[in-house]
Amino acid sequence: MPDGAQPVLDVRGLKTVFKIRGGEVHAVNDVSFDLKPGELLGVVGESGSGKSVTMMSLLGLLPTPPADVRGGTVMFDGQDLLKVDAETLRATRGGKIGFVFQDPMTSLNPVYNVGMQIMEPLRKHMGMSKRAAAVRAKELLELVGIPDADQRLKDYPHQFSGGMRQRVMIAIALACDPKVLIADEPTTALDVTIQAQILELMKDLQDRLGMAVIWITHDLGVVAGIADRVVVMYGGQIVEQAPTRELFKNPQHPYTRALLKTVPRVTGTRDDRLEIIEGQPPILGAQPTACPFRDRCDVALDRCARENPPRYDVGNGHDAACFFDARTGGPRDV
Amino acid sequence: MFDGPKTTKLVEVDNLKMHFPIHTGLFRRHTGDVKAVDGVSFDIFEGETLGLVGESGCGKSTCGRAVLRLYDITDGSILIDGEEIGDVPQKDLRTKRPTMQMVFQDPQASLNPRMTVQAIIQEPLDEHTSMSKAEKRDKVLDLMDQVGLNRKFAQRYPHAFSGGQRQRIGIARALALNPKFIVCDEPIAALDVSIQAQVVNLLEDLQKEFGLTYLFISHDLSMVRHIATRVAVMYLGKIVELAPREALYADPLHPYTKALLSAVPEPDPDLHDTMDRTILTGDVPSPSNPPKGCNFCTRCPAVMDICHQQDPEYREVLPGRFVACHHYANVTTEAASAAASEASDTQSLSNTNTKTN
Numbered sequence: 001m002p003d004g005a006q007p008v009l010d011v012r013g014l015k016t017v018f019k020i021r022g023g024e025v026h027a028v029n030d031v032s033f034d035l036k037p038g039e040l041l042g043v044v045g046e047s048g049s050g051k052s053v054t055m056m057s058l059l060g061l062l063p064t065p066p067a068d069v070r071g072g073t074v075m076f077d078g079q080d081l082l083k084v085d086a087e088t089l090r091a092t093r094g095g096k097i098g099f100v101f102q103d104p105m106t107s108l109n110p111v112y113n114v115g116m117q118i119m120e121p122l123r124k125h126m127g128m129s130k131r132a133a134a135v136r137a138k139e140l141l142e143l144v145g146i147p148d149a150d151q152r153l154k155d156y157p158h159q160f161s162g163g164m165r166q167r168v169m170i171a172i173a174l175a176c177d178p179k180v181l182i183a184d185e186p187t188t189a190l191d192v193t194i195q196a197q198i199l200e201l202m203k204d205l206q207d208r209l210g211m212a213v214i215w216i217t218h219d220l221g222v223v224a225g226i227a228d229r230v231v232v233m234y235g236g237q238i239v240e241q242a243p244t245r246e247l248f249k250n251p252q253h254p255y256t257r258a259l260l261k262t263v264p265r266v267t268g269t270r271d272d273r274l275e276i277i278e279g280q281p282p283i284l285g286a287q288p289t290a291c292p293f294r295d296r297c298d299v300a301l302d303r304c305a306r307e308n309p310p311r312y313d314v315g316n317g318h319d320a321a322c323f324f325d326a327r328t329g330g331p332r333d334v
Numbered sequence: 335m336f337d338g339p340k341t342t343k344l345v346e347v348d349n350l351k352m353h354f355p356i357h358t359g360l361f362r363r364h365t366g367d368v369k370a371v372d373g374v375s376f377d378i379f380e381g382e383t384l385g386l387v388g389e390s391g392c393g394k395s396t397c398g399r400a401v402l403r404l405y406d407i408t409d410g411s412i413l414i415d416g417e418e419i420g421d422v423p424q425k426d427l428r429t430k431r432p433t434m435q436m437v438f439q440d441p442q443a444s445l446n447p448r449m450t451v452q453a454i455i456q457e458p459l460d461e462h463t464s465m466s467k468a469e470k471r472d473k474v475l476d477l478m479d480q481v482g483l484n485r486k487f488a489q490r491y492p493h494a495f496s497g498g499q500r501q502r503i504g505i506a507r508a509l510a511l512n513p514k515f516i517v518c519d520e521p522i523a524a525l526d527v528s529i530q531a532q533v534v535n536l537l538e539d540l541q542k543e544f545g546l547t548y549l550f551i552s553h554d555l556s557m558v559r560h561i562a563t564r565v566a567v568m569y570l571g572k573i574v575e576l577a578p579r580e581a582l583y584a585d586p587l588h589p590y591t592k593a594l595l596s597a598v599p600e601p602d603p604d605l606h607d608t609m610d611r612t613i614l615t616g617d618v619p620s621p622s623n624p625p626k627g628c629n630f631c632t633r634c635p636a637v638m639d640i641c642h643q644q645d646p647e648y649r650e651v652l653p654g655r656f657v658a659c660h661h662y663a664n665v666t667t668e669a670a671s672a673a674a675s676e677a678s679d680t681q682s683l684s685n686t687n688t689k690t691n
Binding site: 194222223224260263265266268273 | 601
């Protein structure tokens with residue numbers, strides 16, 4: 001990961017609101033992050049934390065209405081993806097930015113064979129002939145480790161197992177040599193032994209192809225294994241951001257610290273009692289005017305109910321959105 | 335008999351088989367079987383939690399449901415609290431249901447959306463007791479207190495509750511008849527991590543309070559390590575290894591258990607980088623057409639010739655440790671217990687096995 005390099009993707013102040021009957025849901029609030037070339041960025045959060053909606057918003061994949069991307073900029077390739085016309089956006093999606101979804105069962109079309117589905121982006125985005133696309137499709141299947149690629153191209157999705165289907169999805173996402181690959185919980189629907197295979201494949205592909213990857217997950221273990229840098233989301237906001245090692249060694253936000261403690265492990269010491277985070281995640285009914293984690297936080301200050309903390313830089317490329325300073329054990333001096 | 339609570343067997347399962355027939359063709363001829371559970375034996379001691387882990391499709395949920403006789407089993411015997419229920423007809427099982435209950439995976443699907451919480455938790459009482467209306471209402475409110483639900487919400491419907499709270503409703507319903515034995519089928523799989531710990535702690539508290547015995551079915555190896563007393567690992571319809579928790583996680587014997595444990599992502603980057611990983615190739619074979627010999631022979635990193643021919647016997651190789659693997663064919667319980675004093679012997683056994691990996 002070359003430090004200080006120009007980011008390939010730069011998201012600033014993204015805000016997405018859903019209009020529902022009788023109100024609004026503020027799913028993404030002022031989210032800013034960047035993605036450097038060749039970097040694997042892990043995005044961690046629970047369901048409803050806004051991690052998927054963030055990625056869908058920046059690619060214009062949300063149906064409008066009910067979704068409304070209210071503000072922010074998404075700079076990619078010298079353009080703001082929130083401002084470009086539909087044609088450019090369509091060329092970017094699936095072309096320069098690949099996407100792998102969570103559920104390989106529902107994201108492949110059951111009535112087309114796998115070959116057709118891999119060739120589709122090649123023909124649409126790269127203008128390849130049918131023959132050239134077929135050759136490339138075979139290469140792609142081999143790249144993602146599907147044996148007997150020639151034959152398998154003619155098979156339909158139901159003839160593949162879950163892990164193999166997810167490999168097909170990755171092949172489709174990689175078809176046009178994307179600069180950025182966004183993977184939304186790609187291993188959540190898979191078993192651990194198959195998940196291990198896919199993670200291994202992904203690391204290998206990233207090394208060989210040198211693309212930047214955003215990996216969305218709720219599993220801190222997955223992130224620890226593959227990410228260079230991690231963004232933690234809670235209640236529609238980024239609450240902490242740091243290089244992976246730094247985050248796990250030195251978590252700053254109370255949510256991250258609680259999350260690391262609440263997950264049991266298969267190695268190391270076993271506690272008789274699991275640490276718990278009391279309460280429920282917030283309902284994002286309005287523009288937040290306070291810290292979204294304050295009701296469940298064990299170090300909440302009076303100030304947390306009045307102001308939403310900005311992200312404070314704590315050094316080593318690490319920032320946390322919290323008025324409490326974990327290093328000094330007292331309120332932040334600002 | 336007096337050395338602790340682990341002496342009375344509450345559940346004894348012997349050679350349990352649950353096959354589902356496959357019918358094909360115009361005349362729906364019986365052409366094969368999905369051998370979801372294929373000869374499983376285990377005991378559960380009173381007051382303990384037996385964890386049952388495995389990947390999707392290995393038959394762990396079917397096994398849990400079969401133990402409660404939610405299916406008519408193909409073969410085998412099930413003793414619960416000393417009573418054989420394996421061959422009892424469904425209508426006679428009704429009277430036995432109060433001792434054995436179940437908590438289901440999906441709290442969304444297992445609660446009737448048109449019933450209030452009060453009605454849901456009360457339903458088992460309606461069926462099995464002759465309590466008065468007032469008694470039932472009080473019992474339901476007590477149960478709600480016990481699982482940490484606010485009793486003010488008794489007249490609300492399931493949709494008004496979050497996933498974690500819905501799972502609490504399911505647990506309260508399972509507790510209503512004061513059961514001895516509860517099968518928890520992936521009770522936390524549908525919940526967020528921060529909520530999982532709340533539900534697991536609740537299950538542990540209830541176990542202590544009421545002396546419950548659990549069969550805890552899960553694919554989450556780290557959560558099972560936390561909650562279970564002993565752990566059984568299933569692969570393709572069979573138990574490949576059963577051992578006390580500490581022994582299983584510290585020194586797994588079966589190659590599948592080893593691979594499964596090493597595939598769990600480790601949330602510590604340092605450990606993650608230094609860990610020795612076994613990444614299995616390929617997928618799980620179909621349970622309708624399992625391979626000849628050992629079920630794991632198609633993916634096993636330590637496969638031998640004999641594995642392709644003979645199904646390994648599932649037996650106790652060390653005190654309390656059951657394994658079905660040819661690598662342990664020559665280890666006898668007597669020899670092992672003799673060697674147990676020199677613990678190094680066990681060590682070398684697992685070392686030889688690692689080398690073959």
